[in-house]
Amino acid sequence: MDVSEIGKKITQLTGVRAIMADIKESLGAGKSFINLSAGNPLVIPEIGELWKSSLSKIMETPDFDSIIGRYGDSQGYQPFVGVVKDYFRQRYQWDISERNILITPGSQAGIFYGTNMFCDQSQPLLLPLNPDYTGYKSSWVSLEDPLTVVPNTSIVSPHTFKYQVDVSRIRQILTQKKVGAMAFSRPSNPTGNVLEDDVFHEFASMAKEYDFPIFVDSAYSEPFPGITDVSVDMSLYPNMVYSFSLSKCGLPGERMGVLVGDEAVIDKLECFQSNATIHSSRLGQAIAADVLTEYDFESMCQRYLKDLYFKKRQCVEDVLTHVLGDLDWYLHVHQGGLFSWLWVPQLKRTDLELYAEAKEKGVLVVPGSMFFHNAESISNKELLNCFRISLTATDEDIRSGVQIFAETIKDHLS
Ligand SMILES: Cc1ncc(COP(=O)(O)O)c(C=O)c1O
Structure with missing residues (x-):
């Protein structure tokens, strides 16, 4: 059987998918690992109770049979679409109607529709x-590489740094090449960075000026799950679509993405969804509608998610400081999300070599070069000496795993 060119691209086990396959194989081989690579959010019992209680309630309503027993609208389960509209109108004073909303089977599906539509x-x-986010690599089936820009880095304190977007380079690209769409995560997976408001505004005005859609991947953003430590401008600009997710606040298995934005863009994505999947699960949407209506969900996320991840992030920093001390290492300033991002510019091994060595010692992290788009074109290889450390492990695993990992780094630093 010959697959298409697109089929070849999609089935290629490149980058992070190869690493994830390697990790899965290692985990399945019987040896035990401290897994600091996982992207799976923690199960939080207090939040889980909300989903369970809404599910039990819905199961007793007369609508239950039709929720699970009938097809519905491609846009989404209408009671949920209405709840989402009211929620965002009230929360951010967005001037939106139902036509600005599309419910997708996970936010990744929404980005997939968006990149391939445009x-x-x-x-x-x-x-x-x-x-x-590595998901953008595999979410775009075109054979052309995406356009990317090498980031600037600035040292913020002795052991923290921050990426800055080279905005003038982006402007230059726009004058030279027609762009189909722009996408970014805010807060970022993997770095924990939150794109600054002034750059965000500038991107919004570029999208308008050059007439392309801009997808703001808000999987970790306020209002839910709200795993952010900085206040951000949540304005809704023309051509903009926010992509929210319920995955990091308890429903990853239900695949619940919530796209809110420019009506003309949403309308096209609904056509894509209608062809691809018809619609997303109605049961998940019915549960979410009840939770958003009946509880102060945003406060629950603040209370049970935000602090938890920030404490774990602090734990990573404490162990690195303890082991690596004054050596040359930097954590990205952590403004949100589920990961710590470590940069070790002077490392005498590649990130892949160090990943393999840490794995031998029973610790799994993700090598950072996997998250760089067009990494092969980055001439300053020091930029690629990074690692993503997941904050979703237990405190004990974070403490002992980071200790072993930091000692491995230390062997190749001085
Ligand atoms: C930045 C980012 N966007 C999207 C997703 C996918 O989310 P969903 O489960 O809603 O498809 C993830 C998952 O880890 C993510 O980190």
């Missing part, structure tokens, strides 16, 4: 943040 060889996808 991007191809003649108008590629622009990924202004680099590194950024």
